[in-house]
């Protein structure tokens with residue numbers, strides 16, 4: 001070993017890992033530095049990933065390495081790496097004729113025989129937390145040169161091992177710091193999901209909308225960053241920005257919490273009580289011979305009372321019915337259906353009248369108000385604003401602010417595309433049956449052609465086939481991890 005020089009470098013490494021800069025990459029920095037300090041030919045890191053539920057992930061720093069490693073350090077496989085992980089002890093192996101790789105590490109089944117690389121020296125070091133649980137294993141290998149009497153690494157002295165232990169403690173400190181950051185994101189995500197689910201419990205037809213839409217938005221953001229041609233050349237969302245888009249999308253509809261139940265849960269245009277009162281009235285009118293066939297009239301009203309658009313002939317008949325006049329004893333002459341009732345029944349889409357629609361259209365403002373209260377990290381401070389813009393349209397016809405073109409940031413445009421596509425393709429919507437992907441694409445493209453939403457984002461989303469992919473928790477965690485590493 002290079003004596004004093006190597007201890008100095010370990011000392012520097014210890015200092016580096018003590019700074020904020022190392023972040024979640026501390027174990028990787030350690031691997032690279034140790035490989036360099038000890039002049040290792042190969043370096044591998046198996047790292048415990050507490051938030052992914054996976055055990056160990058290898059990172060091979062040398063591309064010449066020809067072993068196909070198994071992703072997991074399986075207990076009971078009897079190799080040295082697994083032993084180090086289990087018992088938290090360091091190991092040094094040496095053999096002039098080269099060490100069989102299966103002694104050191106788990107290889108992918110069936111690939112053992114095709115490995116040519118045989119190290120002559122191997123050092124295995126555990127990375128342990130303060131409770132002495134192993135959080136990773138570092139493996140350094142050297143081919144060495146037996147003809148020069150240098151078969152591998154020189155044996156590490158007790159001082160050197162002590163310093164290595166100090167460095168490992170710093171690695172774990174860094175990992176703990178990163179762990180806390182990840183925990184903060186997961187807590188925020190949990191809070192937002194709790195709010196969303198509170199809305200979804202009040203109206204089942206929203207079930208899963210926000211979570212699915214958020215994954216679409218996250219995938220579009222990834223595709224924007226990967227696309228390098230045309231308009232996309234200038235955009236490259238960092239992992240933290242992508243995470244921001246995910247959060248904004250996930251939370252975009254939390255403002256619906258402010259919509260009262262009578263509107264959020266409305267599944268008929270006229271209430272049950274109102275229909276009941278109408279039935280009594282019609283019976284009275286038939287008895288007094290003001291009308292002849294109450295059942296026919298009631299059937300028409302009942303039919304138009306359902307959700308969705310009504311056919312023209314039904315609309316005409318309803319308008320005739322509305323004009324039937326009657327007077328109860330000692331009361332003024334009235335029409336069978338008030339103007340309000342008629343407006344409700346012939347409403348073109350959905351089941352809300354104009355006053356109710358206004359309340360619903362205010363939900364992005366409420367989204368902003370609610371999200372402002374959450375403790376977003378500095379890098380994600382604009383999430384409330386991005387989320388609140390998901391109903392804005394490029395031609396200024398959106399709501400609630402009627403912003404236009406460049407006034408709507410790219411992130412919010414991504415949300416708009418993901419939101420519309422998800423709402424169209426979702427099953428169990430009150431106004432209509434689920435529609436096919438092809439039909440949804442047609443509608444989304446029409447919206448883009450009419451200057452409402454960003455056609456480039458639509459194309460990217462459709463052409464890249466992102467809509468096909470199933471939601472994937474691992475994918476989200478990868479973005480989260482990358483975002484934290486970049487903080």
Ligand SMILES: [Fe+2]
Nearest residue numbers: 252253390391
């Ligand atoms: Fe919305």
Ligand SMILES: [Fe+2]
Nearest residue numbers: 209252253419
């Ligand atoms: Fe939505």
